Amino acid sequence: xxxxxxxxxxxxDLKEGKWPSFVKELERAAQKSPRTDDLIGLLEKxxxxxxxxxxxxxxxxxxxxxxxxxxRFSDSPEDFPGTQEYHTARINQIEGFFYTSDVLxxxxxxxxxxxxxxxxxxxxxxxxxxxxxxQKEAEExxxxxxxxxxxxxxxxxxxxxxxxxxxxxxxxxxxxxTLHVTDNLTRxxxxxxxxxxxxxxxxxxxxxxxxxxxxxxxxxxxxxxGVWKDNIRIDQDQVAEYAKKFxxxxxxxxxxxxxxxxxxxxxxxxxxxxxxxxxxxINSMPKALRPGLQKGAQIRIGAKVPMVQGPRLxxxxxxxxxxxxxxxxxxxxxxxxxxxxWDFWDEYGTSRERIGELIQRVGVGNFLEAIELEPLPExxxxxxxxxxxxxxxxxxxxxxxxxKEG
Amino acid sequence: xxxxxxxTVRITDIGPPNYENFLPPIIKKNYGKWLYHEILKxxxxxxxxxxxxxxxxxxxxxxxxxxxxxxxxxxxxADKYCNGYLRFTTRNNLEFLLDKEENIEPLIKEVQxxxxxxxxxxxxLGNIVHTQGWLHCHTSASDASGVVKALMDEFxxxxxxxxxxxxxxxxxACCLNMCGSVGASDIAIVGMHRRPPTVMADRVKDLCxxxxxxxxxxVDAVRPKTINGKPSVEIDEDRCVFCGNCYTVCPALPIAxxxxxxxxxxxxxxxxxxxxxxxxxxxxxxxxxxxPPRWPEVIEAVRTILEAYKDGARRGERVSEWIxxxxxxKFFKITGFEFTKYHIDDFRLGExxxxxxxxARL
Ligand code: HEM
Ligand code: SF4
Ligand code: SF4
Ligand code: SF4
Ligand code: SF4
Numbered sequence: 001x002x003x004x005x006x007x008x009x010x011x012x013d014l015k016e017g018k019w020p021s022f023v024k025e026l027e028r029a030a031q032k033s034p035r036t037d038d039l040i041g042l043l044e045k046x047x048x049x050x051x052x053x054x055x056x057x058x059x060x061x062x063x064x065x066x067x068x069x070x071x072r073f074s075d076s077p078e079d080f081p082g083t084q085e086y087h088t089a090r091i092n093q094i095e096g097f098f099y100t101s102d103v104l105x106x107x108x109x110x111x112x113x114x115x116x117x118x119x120x121x122x123x124x125x126x127x128x129x130x131x132x133x134x135q136k137e138a139e140e141x142x143x144x145x146x147x148x149x150x151x152x153x154x155x156x157x158x159x160x161x162x163x164x165x166x167x168x169x170x171x172x173x174x175x176x177x178t179l180h181v182t183d184n185l186t187r188x189x190x191x192x193x194x195x196x197x198x199x200x201x202x203x204x205x206x207x208x209x210x211x212x213x214x215x216x217x218x219x220x221x222x223x224x225x226g227v228w229k230d231n232i233r234i235d236q237d238q239v240a241e242y243a244k245k246f247x248x249x250x251x252x253x254x255x256x257x258x259x260x261x262x263x264x265x266x267x268x269x270x271x272x273x274x275x276x277x278x279x280x281x282i283n284s285m286p287k288a289l290r291p292g293l294q295k296g297a298q299i300r301i302g303a304k305v306p307m308v309q310g311p312r313l314x315x316x317x318x319x320x321x322x323x324x325x326x327x328x329x330x331x332x333x334x335x336x337x338x339x340x341x342w343d344f345w346d347e348y349g350t351s352r353e354r355i356g357e358l359i360q361r362v363g364v365g366n367f368l369e370a371i372e373l374e375p376l377p378e379x380x381x382x383x384x385x386x387x388x389x390x391x392x393x394x395x396x397x398x399x400x401x402x403x404k405e406g
Numbered sequence: 407x408x409x410x411x412x413x414t415v416r417i418t419d420i421g422p423p424n425y426e427n428f429l430p431p432i433i434k435k436n437y438g439k440w441l442y443h444e445i446l447k448x449x450x451x452x453x454x455x456x457x458x459x460x461x462x463x464x465x466x467x468x469x470x471x472x473x474x475x476x477x478x479x480x481x482x483x484a485d486k487y488c489n490g491y492l493r494f495t496t497r498n499n500l501e502f503l504l505d506k507e508e509n510i511e512p513l514i515k516e517v518q519x520x521x522x523x524x525x526x527x528x529x530x531l532g533n534i535v536h537t538q539g540w541l542h543c544h545t546s547a548s549d550a551s552g553v554v555k556a557l558m559d560e561f562x563x564x565x566x567x568x569x570x571x572x573x574x575x576x577x578x579a580c581c582l583n584m585c586g587s588v589g590a591s592d593i594a595i596v597g598m599h600r601r602p603p604t605v606m607a608d609r610v611k612d613l614c615x616x617x618x619x620x621x622x623x624x625v626d627a628v629r630p631k632t633i634n635g636k637p638s639v640e641i642d643e644d645r646c647v648f649c650g651n652c653y654t655v656c657p658a659l660p661i662a663x664x665x666x667x668x669x670x671x672x673x674x675x676x677x678x679x680x681x682x683x684x685x686x687x688x689x690x691x692x693x694x695x696x697x698p699p700r701w702p703e704v705i706e707a708v709r710t711i712l713e714a715y716k717d718g719a720r721r722g723e724r725v726s727e728w729i730x731x732x733x734x735x736k737f738f739k740i741t742g743f744e745f746t747k748y749h750i751d752d753f754r755l756g757e758x759x760x761x762x763x764x765x766a767r768l
Contacts, residue, residue: 013699014552017559020469020522022551028473039541046540046549047698050664054544056657064418072542088542095425097494101481103428104492108474108481117474121494124535124586131471131542146417149424165496168438169429170453170461170503177438179425190419210679214496217684218677219587251722255681280680284722286442305584307651308624310754313590313684351618352655 004030006041010048029117035082035132036116042080053083060087060135062142065194068152069138085134086116090127090153091145092161092186095179096169097122106148114141125203126163127153151190157352158196162186164206165213173282174208175226175295176323182206184331185338192342199349199358202342209291210279216303216314221355222338223300223314224323228292231272232281238288239268252284297323299337302356312356315364319378340371363390430491432461432505448568449524450510462504464513467523467533467558467565470498471541471551479520487513497533497575499526523566529573531564531712536578537585539597545650546580547597547667548696554578556700557708564712571719571728574712575676582649590675592725593711594687595704600666602646603659607633614639614656622655624753647753668693671707673737674726682727688734690741692748707743714740733767 003012004027014023023040030037042053053075060071068090074083091107107128111117116132123129128150133141142152153161162185165171167178185204186193192202205216208226216223242248243266253261253268260274261281270281272292282289299321300314318337326333341355344367349358359367368375377383429437436455443453446462453461468476480500484492487509493501500522502513514524526532534557537543539550557576564570577588580597588594610616619639620628627645631638641652641659653659671694675687690711694703711725718740719728729737738745751759 010699011552014555017555018523018562019555019558019565020467022469022471022555025469025471025473025476028475032474043541043549047552050667050696050698051662052540052544052546054542056544056653056660086542092422094423094428096429097496098425098428098430098433099492099494100428101484101490101492103423104477104481104484108477111474111477119472119474119477120470121468121472121477121498122470124537126496143417146420149420149422151418151420151422163496166493168440169433170440170463172440172442172453174438183422183425187421190421194419212677212679212684215587215590215677218590218675218686255722257681276679278679278681283680287444290442303587305587305589306582306649307584307654308622310624311584311589311686313686350621352622 003027004037004040006037006044008040008044011040011044026118029132032112033082033115033117033132035086036118038080038082039086039116039118039132042074042076042083045076045079060085060138062138062152065152066196067155067158067194069142070155071135082116086132087135087138089115089130089133089138089141089145090123090125090155090161091130091150092153093122093126093128093163095164095183095186096166097126098169103148107145107150110141110144110148114144125153125160127161152194154193154196154201156196157198157200158194158202159189159192159198160201160203161193162204162206163214165208167206167208171208172286173211173226173279173291175228175291176208176297177327178206178208178224178226180327181224181323181331181334185334188331188335189338198342199345200352200354202345202355204338210277210298211283217300218303218313219305220303220314221301222341223303224334225298225300226295226323227277227298227320228295229320230292230294232270232275232292233290234268234270235288235290236267239285240266242285242288248285252281255280295324296320301341302354302359304354304356308352308354309357309360312360314356316376316379317373319376337371344370428491430489430503430505432459433503435459436461445528445568448530448566449527450514451527452507460505460507462507462510464502464504464510464517464524465495465526466500466502466517467526468498468500469551469555470536483513483516486516495533497526497535499533523562525566525568527568529568529570530566531561531570531574531576533565534558534576534578535586535588535591537580537588539580543580543585545583545653545661547599547662548580548669548701549698550578550580552698553595553669553701553704556705560705560709561712570712570716572722572724574715574725576708582651583654589672589686590677590684591687592673592675593708594672594675595708596670596672598668598670598693599648599650599661599663600668600693601661601663602627602641602643602648603650603653603661605633605639605641606658606660607638608636609658610638610656611636613658619652619656619659622651624649624651628652664696668695669701669704670694671704671711673711674729676724676726682724682730685726689749690737691743692746710741710743736767 077084120129164178164182203220205220299318303314672687
């Protein structure tokens with residue numbers, strides 16, 4: 001395989017080694033795409049200079065959408081003309097990241113014909129990214145994808161492409177249909193994704209259980225995580241099988257965070273009223289233990305990365321709700337809740353303020369009132385220790401009232 | 407909302423393709439009916455359904471940034487072994503889904519012949535989720551794919567094996583924007599700037615909205631200032647924490663700097679709820695130099711952490727649990743990383759991280 005026309009001694013080193021080489025992938029794409037060849041040259045320049053060679057921002061997009069295409073212009077178009085414009089399209093992934101070879105080949109053809117023959121499978125939000133096209137090609141690229149059934153994803157101050165774990169498609173622990181709800185919300189909120197009108201980005205991610213394989217609790221403003229309410233189902237025969245393989249007391253029972261398990265006389269018991277559904281025991285003995293039958297979801301809110309006021313994890317907003325029943329009602333509860341959150345954010349949020357930061361600024365209690373949710377002890381690690389309570393009312397003695405009036 | 411343009415119907419707002427059309431038949435049939443799974447060997451697992459059907463998964467590491475021909479290669483494999491279906495994971499792995507056990511080994515052979523590793527399950531080092539880096543982003547303090555490649559070459563055996571005390575999730579972000587939200591990983595590597603942005607005073611007025619630039623700073627280091635008769639801003643060097651957020655809103659405040667950009671390493675984060683609560687990763691090493699193409703300083707630091715963890719953690723303990731058990735002082739002692747002023751949080755609520763007790767393992 002021929003390499004690149006540029007001299008790339010530093011990148012060449014990254015063609016060696018056991019792990020697959022992204023440099024080889026770049027070179028493969030460059031075989032067909034001179035502009036990707038220039039991308040390699042530009043990257044080598046960064047490896048030499050220890051500095052990125054991209055300009056800040058720059059406009060790119062398609063008509064009627066304010067999101068989904070991220071403009072990228074290099075700062076060295078004289079030396080690497082192909083990188084003058086080398087934009088990214090975020091293509092809304094298929095839920096659960098399932099594909100057929102047929103659709104992948106067609107995407108590959110579109111990517112060769114209208115872009116630099118380069119993809120990210122996937123971006124960290126979850127979109128497929130097609131890299132390396134110019135503004136004048138954007139519309140045709142978009143429409144070719146659309147004819148294949150793919151729309152653009154979110155970017156900028158918009159709803160970002162929702163995404164989910166593999167859920168019931170291939171996981172026995174899914175407490176609700178993560179693919180279905182993600183697909184449903186994405187369709188419902190097309191306008192919010194494509195036409196940015198928010199203060200800042202908003203992310204929704206759906207995980208089927210507290211293992212949270214999609215990292216929703218650490219990076220999505222709204223994290224929907226499947227849980228169950230009733231008892232963990234135990235198959236004692238299978239417990240006995242595991243007992244032959246490892247020390248159940250040491251590796252399972254003693255590690256339960258709420259000490260609600262017991263293993264005596266070869267029998268495993270769980271005080272389910274104290275189980276916090278952490279998944280540890282189930283993860284350890286998948287053949288013996290299964291989540292309960294009363295399945296639902298928990299909602300956490302406010303996770304985000306450091307910008308601007310520091311990183312946050314999501315806290316519990318709704319400890320449990322029957323999302324499987326809500327599914328039959330087209331997720332009315334969930335959509336109403338999301339709408340209330342957005343209304344509040346729209347009214348009180350400032351520019352580039354994520355919902356978690358707004359909640360921090362106005363106080364969780366006020367936020368709960370505004371979105372009409374009751375404060376619950378599940379929401380906090382513990383009640384406040386400091387006595388600086390902002391009481392909202394006080395009693396007034398009758399004479400005082402009179403004297404005021406008098 | 408189709409929109410008619412030059413006689414052809416322009417397609418918009420259609421959302422994603424319907425996932426149901428892309429599920430392999432065995433998954434459609436057993437959707438929501440899976441009973442349990444078992445890991446058969448590193449990178450290979452079987453899911454067993456109520457219907458007794460068995461689905462085999464072969465997990466394959468990829469580079470995330472891939473060529474169209476790579477996409478064709480994997481499509482060919484999917485045709486040959488998986489009735490034309492395949493999926494990706496949230497960590498940029500591929501998963502081949504097989505309904506015939508006898509296809510596992512031939513598939514693995516072909517995958518390996520193409521140079522791709524099978525693994526990333528159970529007590530392994532997962533594929534490193536990462537960002538754009540110098541390859542495609544203007545705020546990057548480092549390259550993403552390059553550091554990841556250098557690391558995965560070095561720690562390859564941990565991906566294809568299962569010899570770690572528990573799973574290790576590593577992630578990389580090339581600046582504090584942290585595309586990919588890496589901050590809750592067992593090991594998080596983050597591109598760091600170390601010098602305040604340069605104010606291109608003449609250009610601020612034309613390129614930036616001054617009030618929003620000021621508002622973008624988390625520590626109020628950006629202030630309005632008239633320079634050469636033009637409205638501009640100044641940056642208070644004593645306050646700046648080099649986050650780059652002002653640059654994100656104002657192109658006239660570039661922050662990349664070849665001498666001072668580098669990488670920090672954070673450890674002990676997790677997102678799963680198992681045994682302990684989700685938590686962010688904490689600072690281990692504040693700054694290491696950019697040393698492409700192999701970033702040896704970063705590799706050494708990660709090796710130090712992985713080896714200390716491998717030696718010290720009990721079976722099943724994630725990095726966070728191991729450090730929690732032995733205590734941070736011992737973590738610094740074992741690894742030899744210097745504990746400095748920078749390790750003590752002085753940002754908002756940082757005080758909450760002090761040790762308000764007499765607990766110390768002396
Ligand atoms: C032009 C500069 C930037 C580039 C090229 C860039 C690139 C990307 C890409 C490609 C993704 C994955 C998107 C997807 O899958 O749809 C992403 C996600 C993300 N970006 Fe950026 N980004 C930029 C600026 C920013 C800024 C300014 C922030 C600031 C806060 C940011 C924060 C994030 C986060 C947190 C994610 C991950 C979200 C998730 O995992 O759900 N990015 N970025
Ligand atoms: S989050 Fe839970 S349900 Fe979803 S894939 Fe992971 S383990 Fe399965
Ligand atoms: S799920 Fe977690 S809290 Fe519940 S019994 Fe199992 S280990 Fe204990
Ligand atoms: S983490 Fe920073 S440098 Fe890296 S892609 Fe995101 S915005 Fe760009
Ligand atoms: S880099 Fe961050 S801290 Fe420094 S001036 Fe800009 S916004 Fe403020």
